[in-house]
Amino acid sequence: MFDTKRLTTLPDAPGVYLMKGNGGDVLYVGKAKNLRKRVRSYFSKGGESRYHIRFLVGRVADIDVIVTDTEKEALLLENTLIKEHRPRYNLDLRDDKTYFSLRLDMNEEFPRLTIVRRPARDGARYFGPYSSASAAREVLKQLYKLFPLRHYPLETCRRRRRPCLFYQLRQCAAPCHGLISGEDYQSLAEGAALFLAGKNSDLTRLYRQRMAAAAADERYEDAARYRDLIRAIEVTVEKQKMVAGDGDTDVVGFFRDATDLSVSILFYRGGRLMGSRNYLLDWEMDDAEGLSSFLSGYFNRDVVIPDEILIPFTVDDTDPLGELLTERRGKKTVLRHPVRGTKAELVRLAARNAEAYLREKREKDSGMEQVLGELKEKLHLANLPRRIECYDISTIQGRYSVGSRVRFQNGAPDKAGYRRYRIRTVPGTDDFAMMHEVLSRRFRDGHGGVDRPDLIVIDGGMGQLNVLTAILEELGLHGIDAVSLAKSRVERNMPDNEVVRSDERVFLPGRRNPVVLRQNGAPLLLLARIRDEAHRFAITYHQKLRGKGSIRSILEGIPGIGEKRKRELLKHFGSIRALREADREQLAAVPSVSPALADTIWKSLRGEEPEAP
Template sequence: MFDKSRLNTLPDSPGVYLMKGSDDTVLYVGKAKNLKKRVRSYFSAAGESRWHIRFLVARVANVEVIVTDTEKEALILENTLIKKYRPRYNLDLRDDKTYFSLRIDTAEEFPRITIIRKVLRDGARYFGPYSSASSAREALQQLYKLFPLRHYPLETCRKRRRPCLFFQMKQCSAPCHGRITIEEYQELVQGAVLFLEGRNRALMKIYRQRMAEAAGNERFEEAARFRDLIRAIEVTVEKQKMVTAEGDADVLGMHREGNTISLALLFIRGGRLVGSRSYILAWELEDEEAVSSFLNDYYSREVFIPDQVLLPLPIADGAALEELLSERRGKRLAITHPLRGTKADLVRLAGKNAETALREKRQRDEGSETILAELMERLHLRKPPRRIECYDISNIQGSYPVGSRVSFLDGKADKKSYRHYRIKTVSGADDFAMMQEVLSRRFRDGPAQDAYPDLIIVDGGPGQLNILTTVLNELKVEGIDAASLAKSRVEQDMTAEELTRSAERVFLPGRKNPVVLRQNSAPLLLLAQIRDEAHRFAITYHKKLRGKDTIQSALDAIPGIGPKRRRELLRHFGSMRGIRAASREELAAMPSVPPALAEAIWTALHEKDKGGTP
């Protein structure tokens, strides 16, 4: 138990406190403007009456504090310590992926728009976020139709003898071949930036003025081009609804049920709602702390930071967070809790999104529980298979052999538990021996390395299943159910008018006949999904190893190319494709490549080409 007499010795200054359990495990990390006042609130009579505090306080054996000079420093230190210790009672944004954004560096001679994940402070302009690469590409394709900016690096395009196909499609202005002046290209860049910012009224005003000016000077072709561009912009934006005044904002909504909290972010860009994102998190403390911790964690990543953040409730450290996020952004940011008007309506809309996301998750969880319960019944398992692992082997006649392990938790992929295995002890195309090696390596270290699953599936029939059960018995692994899933086969019936396929079959230990689950039933679809994911994961790794070896072999076969020169070539040209596309002069321009070696490299990489020199 925690000695409450220590509370009187805590400082009155800002800082960070770490609540630790009896085994010195960090349970919770928090920050405070006044450490003594904040920590004492947990152990007061009022604090103990709050149910979501009692769970934490009952486990606290010690409180360690770190004093800082300012609240902003406390926020930075809190975020650092949370990422270091991953405390049980802090918010854990398990979804570490960032959304896609569009990037344009207006300082370039002919700026190009690219799709990226990381938003860096490099002086470039960023627009987004987009929920997927496909949605970002769709936006980019629409943009190219309005503003034909270049698609590829200038160096790559200038190596061509003529403009690429995008120029013929009027989706590129071909600056690489001098088909547009720098001034005209910069006008396209200005229009693209205004369009991405959502400043369509300003953009249309500029183009109408230019159209009128061109028509007045009898440059009718130019006036017609601006007319068509204005019409295209009008068609593009007519379906977009302005939700607030022009500007960028992130709107946070919150919904809570017990110790589960749902947070939803709405992304407002250029005054329009462009997307959203939801987080479902376990949280047992106050809502204010949840919002503050979420903002600090989310915006510490390489994400776009908008002009303002709208919150569903006021937070005590709002001023410190404003200062910190403004510093990260490089410009002023405002954090507000609107009570009325359009902004308050947006916060309520975000709250509805958070509530909907939590309701949908509960429905999915209930559906998963039903599927797992049915799976347990049909396969006669000892318990519902909450965690399922599946293994597969990939090789080409024994070359580049690899194994894969995928893990599903409650019917959903748990990708942090995926593993690759490079086969070390088997030569030749012996899938059974490879499977035995992979399974032995998985279970030889015991559950301390990785928690054991409830069910293991191997891709194949009784032979693969026998390998699995043999390994489990030899290593004395108990409490795990085993099964193999055999793919459907084409039925051999020469008299039939159409080809038919057999059902997918599940083989169980000690049972001769397979279990045939109803086709397209939820349990069978889940097993097939897990099996196919293991196969995909193995194939991807196999292709990666084979590709690396192909690259190294192609270069290593050239006399005078060693590991050092190979790395330098790949680093300079970016890839094997880049080296192959380089001319003799470009190869010889590298300090470590003499002209004779450049000639040998070019000849070796083009000896199978039927065409001449470029």
Template sequence: MAEIEIDLKRFPTASGVYLMRGEDETVLYVGKAKNLRARLRSYFNAAGDGRGQIPFLMNRVHRIDTMVTDTEKEALILENTLIKKYRPRYNINLRDDKTYLSIRLDPREDFPALQTVRRVRRDGALYFGPYASGSAVRETLKEIYRIFPLRHYPMATCRRRGRPCLFHQIGQCSAPCHGRISREEYRHLVDGVVALLSGRESEVVGILTERMRQASEQMRFEEAARLRDQIQAISATVEKQKVVEAGGGDQDVVGLHREGGEVEIVLMFIREGKLIGRRSFPLEWRLDEDELLAAFLKQYYSRDVVIPDQILVPFAPDDTDSLAVWLSEKRGRKVHILAPQRGDKVRLVELAARNAEQSFRERGSRREARREVLEEIRQRLNLSRIPRRMECFDISHVQGSQTVGSMVVLIDGEPASSEYRRFKIATVDGNDDFASMREVLGRRLRRGLREEDLPDFILIDGGKGQLAVVTAVLDELDLLGRVDVAGMAKSRVISNMKGRVVERSEERFFLPGRKNPVVLRQGSAALFMLERLRDEAHRFAISYHRNLRGKNALSSALEAIPGVGAARRKLLLKYFGSVKNIRAATRDELAAVEGLPARTADAVYRYFHEDGHS
């Protein structure tokens, strides 16, 4: 343990947060406690507190700071905020930080529409999900529109059309934009969608059956036939869904499996008694399971995700009460965290645990396969170590303007999107890829030295020239030998006199100090992994460049209009959808935008129609 002088008596006995800092003031760990002095004392007991990672942590601690709070809930919120800010090395890290899709519907609108979103907000709208993939959402929406034809596009956009869109023609939109359905009739459709997405299919079927009977008695046979088809479609959809006996309601069920320092957590999503999906989180963790579970719940639900009525856990962590209060306030309704002891809910937790174990086994098989591929890369490219963390860099620009750089990361052969970075080139003018690459690499590696977070292997999209730049930067920072590097040159195409491809050479890898390139076997897993890394860096750079160009085009189109600032640009784009639609809008349509002063609306119209900017 580090030789540090810590007087535990100077720490308060109140609730709060503690930050353990290293020699360079880097925050190594953030924790919270009901009693700060008692909690910190456990780290300095002669026998330790039984957690395997504590010696590794305490050997690096040089100072401990504390922040006192009035309540445990405040400490929990502050701890979460500080973890997001500092990203401490010894706190839990949910590497898989993608947010699943949800379906949003705002019932306050005259003609509500369905939206797919990744962020769940407290904005008065209804949210359904989460859904495990885009294809799952598309399949759900496809069924809904076939049964309940809600609108697909913004009302303002559709009203500018001379006739209803194609979705109306195929029966998947009721065309409220052209007055083909009344507000009352449309509201019936919305009520059906809400009931269906909430899992109340029997209620929907009952309502539709009664409306079908009334339509038939009144000899409105076309309407009765349409209602009959809706009932049949709902019945077919329900049969595809898996039902679990959990007493109904919305629940998230946590399953946990641990072997040594590796942990697999599975989260099963149950909505109205139906299992709609699951999600797994692989973690490295050596502290106790109580702290692990509490940290997982705090990190996962701090995001913009759907919070259910109940969260079922295998055991109740010490933070259960404060977690439940925090989640209830975040959701706006009561949330229960339960560790069931008997009945259907226990069986659900056991099912989640079996899923976690199975996910761990499957990941282990995949991990072994990836390790073999990484070992092949190490041998073929003569690397000094297995490249567990691989980074690839790319530069993108158009004729030297708006040059950007990208960095993508593979960790143990899997993309780590939370580690991706984008760079705006600040010190290079014009078209100079070598100088741009030097700036990007210098910024990345200097930060890595400060944070002790360096890659094992850097792959550059380019040949000998780009490789020389990387080698020079590594030499300048005294990193030669600590970070391996290779340049990946694109395959060369040989064409005949008519321009037709007759031969495509293999990808070539250039290494420092070696004249001839290395060629990996075509179709090999090692080559595929490196090609995927290179292509992802290229895609990431291009997407960033296009985003900047789009913003620049938007600025040049709207910023010149007097009275149109950032807020009003956002308002116009939200209402019309694009600059093209703003340009095509009439004076009356611009004046109808709520929140846009008449004088500004007139200025926008004159800019596009009278001042020669059309």
């Protein structure tokens, strides 16, 4: 139990406090403008009505404090310590989906747009976020029609003997082949950046000026090109409505219900709504502290930082967080709590989104709980299968053999639990032995520990299931359910000469006959989805290794080519076709390849016998 007499000795200064349990484990990390005042509030005489805080305080055995010079330093230190200790009572920001951004580096020779998962602090410009890679690709598809920037890496483009198909479609200006000047290409890149930033009025004003200048110089083709660009831009944006000014704004919505805290962020770019991002958090502490922790945790990640962040109420560290984001972004970023007008209405809209997301999530979880309950009942499982793992093997004649593990938590993919295994000890095509190796490696350290699944699914029939149950018995792993899922088979009905497909079957340990679940029922569809995901994950890894191995195999036996040069050639050319099509000069462009070695490689790839040294 914590000695409250220590509270009077705490410093009256900004800093970070770490609440620890009896074993020294960190339960909670917080920041404060005044450490003594903030920590004492947890142990006030009136007591704390919220059960979550009472439970936390009851477990605190010791409190460490670290004094900082400023609130901003406390904010930085808090994020660092949360990442290091992962306290159970701090917010755990888990996204509802993966988001993407468009990257444009104006310092490149010919700037190119690429899709990235996480913005980096590398001096490039980032636009987004987009809710999926397909959404980002759709934006690129439309953008290339207006601004024909290059599609591929410059080295790849220059290796081609002629411009690619996108040049023929007028969606690439072919700078790699000198078909556009550097100045004109830079103008296209700047136009794309302005368009993505939503500064269409600035863009059309700039192009009108250039159109007038070109007409004055009697460069009528250039003037017509700018005229067409202006028309295309106006047609593209005429139906979009500007609602949040002409800058970039993130609007934070906040909704509290019992123990759950739902947060929704609406992304406005150039005044237009681009998308949203949602979080569902387990949090019972003070709302202001929860919002503050969320903001510092979210914007401490690799995300696009906007000009303005609208929040539903003020928090203590608004100013230091704004200063910190300004430093990271290199431009001014402000946090505001609007109380009236359009921006206040946007905050209320974000709050409604947060509430709707919480209700939708609860309804979905309730439906999945029913599916998992039905699965437990139909398959006579000992546990409700909240955490399900599935394993699969992929190989071709014993070469490049790999295994995969996928994990589903409450019916949804848990990507943190995905693993790939390169088969090390099994020669040939013994699938049973390969599965034995994969499962043994999965459970050999600590028998799975707290990471144990409730149910393991194996792709296959009774033989694969016997391997699984034998390993579980061998390792003393009791209390884990196991089943195998056999794919449906195509059969021919001989009397009618009709082709039919059999049902998917589930095999259980100790039972000879399989269980046939309702074929379109939710339990079987869930198992099939997990099985198919494990197969996809395994075969993707297998194909990746096979592709690398194919390039390495054609280089075997060439004098002067060792493992290091194989890796460099693989990285430089990326495919067998590109390597075979490369001429001597392109091969010699690889840093470790001399002109003489390039000639040897070139001849060997064409079946010519290289000269003896």
